[in-house]
Amino acid sequence: MASLSALKSWARGIKRDVVALWIAARDPRVPWYAKAAAGAVAAYALSPIDLIPDFIPIIGYLDDVVIVPIGILLAVRLVPPELMEEFRQEAIRRESRPKSLFAAAFIAAIWIGMAAFLIWLFWPTGTAATPT
Numbered sequence: 254m255a256s257l258s259a260l261k262s263w264a265r266g267i268k269r270d271v272v273a274l275w276i277a278a279r280d281p282r283v284p285w286y287a288k289a290a291a292g293a294v295a296a297y298a299l300s301p302i303d304l305i306p307d308f309i310p311i312i313g314y315l316d317d318v319v320i321v322p323i324g325i326l327l328a329v330r331l332v333p334p335e336l337m338e339e340f341r342q343e344a345i346r347r348e349s350r351p352k353s354l355f356a357a358a359f360i361a362a363i364w365i366g367m368a369a370f371l372i373w374l375f376w377p378t379g380t381a382a383t384p385t
């Protein structure tokens with residue numbers, strides 16, 4: 254039972270840190286490289302669309318369970334600690350979780366681009382050899 258409580262606490266911390274990184278990406282006191290990392294991680298985590306859809310067995314949840322937490326850890330380390338603590342407190346005070354529609358559009362564009370590439374790659378060209 255204690256492990257379930259610890260897991261819930263960890264998940265709440267992840268959600269809080271995603272919102273804190275979203276705030277950090279918009280703060281002028283944060284260095285540009287930390288803003289870039291924080292913005293990318295927050296945008297992906299807050300996007301309603303996953304790059305790897307969850308219905309794909311095993312790897313569908315890989316981004317949610319492994320990639321996003323690692324990205325959060327990296328971005329949190331890049332933000333100065335005193336600012337990160339301030340952003341975490343602000344994230345706790347916020348009542349609603351932001352959504353990243355830009356990230357959703359970007360991920361949708363990647364999927365559309367991949368589909369277009371595959372269609373182009375496998376579309377018959379009509380240059381088949383004719384028998385003589």
